[in-house]
Amino acid sequence: MTDHDKTAGRGTPVLQMHKITKTFGNVIANENVSFDLHKGEVIALLGENGAGKTTLMNILFGQYTADHGTVSVFGQRLPAGNPRAALDAGVGMVHQHFTLAGNLTVWENIALGTKGLWGLSMHAAAAKSKIRALSQKFHLDVDPNAKVASLTVGQKQRVEILKALYRDSQILILDEPTAVLTPQETDALFATLREAIALGLSIIFISHKLHEVMAISSRVLVLRHGRLVAERATQDTNRDELARLMVGGDVAQPDIPMRPAGPALLTLNNVSTDQLQDVSLTLHAGQITGLAGVSGNGQSALSDLICGLIAPKSGDLLINGQAPKSWSPRRALSARIGRIPEDRHKTGSIADFDLTENAILETYAQKFAKRGWMNWAGAASHAQHLIDTYDVRCPGPATRIRLLSGGNMQKLILGRVLEEDPQIIIANQPVRGLDIGAVNYVHGRLAAAREAGAAVLLISEDLDEIMKLSDQIHVICEGRLSPAFARGQLDAANLGKWMAGEGGTHAA
């Protein structure tokens, strides 16, 4: 690319990826991607979901074999498709989804596979003392004897990093490492990374969070649609430019004026479940309530609760001021709660069912059956109606839903929900993994439902999304809910504190 002259003369790169191309069927995941990584350098790999970052790293790591191109570490070409080769060459990867066995201890997870399988002893004492030494050196405090299942998310990430360091890796790859961390844990992670750079390690930092990229990297590579579209020295660029490069143009944003609160449609009074403590929340007609928070802090539990999958252990759940006699998904649906689940593949749809069957999954008994006999003709025309109304691009209602893109799948689920004219809508990560067009479509529809008087609960890890759409905001941390903040009442610093569990009174 353009900046090769700048990086020349710094000796052999520690890592070189050269003209990497990888396709999956018709989808081009990486096209002709080349870059070098030098000793003591942090490269940020920036790109939206689906830009090809993870595929590129999986090729480096031997999980995939590239169609074309080579990977070299310390000047040596790595054999393709061999995860072991990358590890042995000194590349360590901290995966976005932790690769830890919960039932094993910290040291067992770290030592796994490092000594050869056929030894007669695990050399536990030596392993543990090496781990303790590394912990100290890199400020990665964790007990080697603890069961991994008992650790916090932040601690688990430390174990992941220790796994790489334990193998004396010289190159660290971190895939979206901050997605699961509080701002404070992120700071600690950055301190560890700076320590590592000072000791001569090199780092590839994969992220789509601009401020973090600006804070930690020395060079930024931007991937879009599988191609390397830009390379910048961090000091020569800024967040606005990177944002434009990443999305490839300006983004249209739904314009949502503030609205006054209507009557309370759903109220939680001091509700506790296994993962929620004393949660109080009110959803008002004609408002979007945003739920911010680091993932894994009880969002799923709250969503499951309102969706009817779990019942309160104590406290009251009121719909239109009344407590339902029992609580189940069926009850939630008959209370006109529309549910957009977090995982559209596992929870929201049945992959091998066609669009018609998926469209009537929640209403077949009430609307498309009489005395136990299905009305398939009615179901198919309903599905066709959803396809037309919600712009679901597909060959027709008899298509199996697994063949649809994420965006079209989500549009069908959205249509399934909105067509029932819900008074309350739970949208859990409604735009995760969607392209910009689909994101705007979903946001526009949610805003329209709010105009029509629905009470919307928007759960998202993306703060920008919450800030753009919400009339009021709650923050969730370790199963506890912050008070409601009106739009504009929270600044970034304040929000960060609540997300880390340090806001307000309950932290005492």
Add this chain to the structure above:
Amino acid sequence: MRLEPITNPSVLRQSMPPILAILGAFAVAALLALIAGGDPLAVFGLIIKGAMGSKFALLETLNRATPLIFTGLAVAVAFRAKLWNIGAEAQFYAGAAVTAALGTGVIAAPSAILLPTLAIGAALAGAVLLLIPAILKTRLKVDEVVTTLLFNFIFLLFISYLLEGPLKDPMGMGWPKSARLTPDARLPRIVDGLRLHWGFALALICAAALWVIDRKTTLGFEMRAVGQNVEAARFAGIPVNTVVLKTAILSGGLAAMGGFSEVAGLKGSLTLDLSPGFGYTGIVVAMLALLNPLGVVFAALFVAAIFVGADSMSRAIGVPTYLADIMLASALLMMVLAILFSKYRIRSG
């Protein structure tokens, strides 16, 4: 090596598995026939001749297929809902036991009343027998594979107790068998003079009914949804546990109807060797049929033909009749493998 999903498999590709499985089974059988000192072509010729070479052979095959249709349907309906019922053998015997207990003169009624009573009683017994593991599964998450398997042993011992105690035939000269059914309790022949009873017709009716349930009713929709993705089904408000229990009733009932048909239609009394593993063979039948109710009929006919043909072949040239069992086991394994390759292709890297 990696498996890559084929996004839009052709009809040809989707219909290949049963054919490949059958061809594979024959290949394995040919090899073993050679080892056993038989000429494979002669062995296959004798199997085919023994299965359908004469009116007698053909009727024998249809009679043998009848219980297999019932157990095949029982397994298919359960497996479709991911209820792993390996206990069709016990449920089959439950139906047979009820038929033998109530059909030997305990209820004095004309055929028109007695036969439906026996059939329903048998189905209920089978349903109850599968409901126990199903409830253990839904309430306590006990794996139903092992419980239904163990139930087979328990129930066979129970049958043995019945045949030596309460149901013992006083005229049986010490053999563990029940008394013969009264004439009113016997399923008549479909056509006079042909040794084929109404149980076969009942099996076909059950297959058609199951197909209708599967495609046209809410229960069928619910069972398929639970089988394909239990999490999504639960989220959508489908009462998953109730559906599993209804599936159990249907599955256990169907297997038990097989026992009723076999006792009332063919054998006339209950013995310990009433079933040469119809319940287990039902698994193969269901898999060969890709769990499709109508496919079960054809798969059962095929499997029955192999068994009947192998018996006759074995009598003629002495290659052990267990060749049939080996063919079915190979067909089962090749079937699941072939289904995989109808959906995925192997890619390197």
Add this chain to the structure above:
Amino acid sequence: MELFDILLSVSFWAAAIRIASPLIFATMGELICERAGVLNLGIEGIMVAGAFAGWISVWAGMPLWFGVAVAMVVGMGFGLLHSILSVPFGLSQHVVGVGITLLATSVTFFTYRVALPEVSSPPKITAFAPVELPILSDIPLIGPALFHQTPLTYAAYVCVALTAWVLYRTPLGLAVRAAGENPSAVAAQGLSVTAIRMGAVIVGSGFMAVGGAFLTMSAFDSFFFEMVGGRGWICIALVVFGAWRPGKALFGAVLFAAFDALQIRLQQTGIGAAIPYQLFLMMPYILSILALVLMSRRAEVPAALMVPFSKGER
């Protein structure tokens, strides 16, 4: 009380250990498979094949231990087949297991008929004879029960110790446990989940076959069609009962065998005469189901049991 007389007799406990021995081998085999994440329902058929293979080898003139080795190799062969279908191809472990059981059983019976076409009752071999271990067998009650057994029973003890040691004390065992808990943890460390799981299924199946061989080469001296008679399924229940730990599973097997030995003896007493013998024969199966129900609330199942793994899933 007759019951106490039975419980305090050496012959009762010796019988319990003898009945437990095949269960111990097969349970360890199943435990190894499940610890790596694969449910092996081929166990019943593999035991049948092992019982036959060991016995026929000795009948054909080979030494006893050679017969055990043949049984093990045959078991590993079926394990290889199971593992190819269930691991890299990721097929339903339920269906593959039932298929392997059907295949192994029918191949065994077929081979028996081909090898011995004319016999009405199967020939006998000279089976393993009990060997008294010096000193150890002098311990009152326990000594003669535990240490006046055939060498194959001693091998069962070794099998448990070996399984426990490998699982908990060696890098290989760590990898096996991790493969059953979270296969991506294994893959991320550069190890092959496929190889580890296949290896576990193959070795585990070998142990199952030895469990079968115990029946024809130590407990009895001949081969009968129905001799395994559901012992394999019982071992699957025992693995659950033992919470996937070798020591606890051993305890379960012995406890279970003690009940079995007790029911045989109770049949000959006053109580036994009043109760149909079938009820006694049902006891092992009923106990297995009870064990499953009682253990169902404990969450110690390997997290990735029955979850196929394929690398680089998108």
